[in-house]
Amino acid sequence: MAVAVAVPATRERLERETAGGADLTIEVRASQWRWEYTYLDAMGERRFGFVSAGATPDEAVAGIVRKDDTYLRAVDRPLVIPARRKVRLLVTSDDVLHAFWMPDLGVRADAVPGAFRTVWVIADTPGTYRGQCAAFCGERHGFMPAVVEVRSAEAFEDWQRDAAATLVAEARVGARAGAAGGARAGARSGARAGAGA
Numbered sequence: 001m002a003v004a005v006a007v008p009a010t011r012e013r014l015e016r017e018t019a020g021g022a023d024l025t026i027e028v029r030a031s032q033w034r035w036e037y038t039y040l041d042a043m044g045e046r047r048f049g050f051v052s053a054g055a056t057p058d059e060a061v062a063g064i065v066r067k068d069d070t071y072l073r074a075v076d077r078p079l080v081i082p083a084r085r086k087v088r089l090l091v092t093s094d095d096v097l098h099a100f101w102m103p104d105l106g107v108r109a110d111a112v113p114g115a116f117r118t119v120w121v122i123a124d125t126p127g128t129y130r131g132q133c134a135a136f137c138g139e140r141h142g143f144m145p146a147v148v149e150v151r152s153a154e155a156f157e158d159w160q161r162d163a164a165a166t167l168v169a170e171a172r173v174g175a176r177a178g179a180a181g182g183a184r185a186g187a188r189s190g191a192r193a194g195a196g197a
């Protein structure tokens with residue numbers, strides 16, 4: 001009897017413990033001192049993406065305004081994932097060694113320039129999860145929080161549809177502004193999207 005129970009439990013566990021069979025794949029790209037999240041389709045092509053940077057105001061850092069409970073732990077745009085789905089994260093870096101660390105979701109992966117570390121997460125409970133870069137990556141290492149918002153599968157689908165439309169439109173405007181003014185505004189807007197999206 002014990003074996004009959006143990007076999008399916010082990011198989012289920014193994015299925016959970018590998019990065020295969022993911023419902024969603026997101027590239028997590030670190031750089032000094034922010035994260036860039038790119039949502040990929042089943043073929044690994046970019047669908048849409050955005051930059052996520054620390055949102056704590058300088059006045060709080062300087063002690064001019066009060067430090068609240070998300071001091072240095074808030075971002076302008078969180079990573080959004082669906083609850084109870086297997087999400088694969090491909091973690092890499094554009095410059096130095098960083099590490100994507102989300103302790104309450106059991107995720108930690110080195111972000112290594114020129115390489116991808118694959119981790120996966122199945123978040124059971126919707127909510128806001130806070131983590132940070134866990135590798136000393138320079139003077140603003142402490143200003144590199146990461147926030148993950150876990151939404152129900154339905155809410156995630158709504159968000160995803162809106163995000164894809166908005167970010168692709170923003171990227172087009174950014175690209176036009178960049179072409180017209182020769183500025184780097186488009187590439188820097190934090191709302192880049194793939195040409196095919």
Ligand SMILES: [Cu+2]
Binds near residue numbers: 097099133141144
């Ligand atoms: Cu870092």
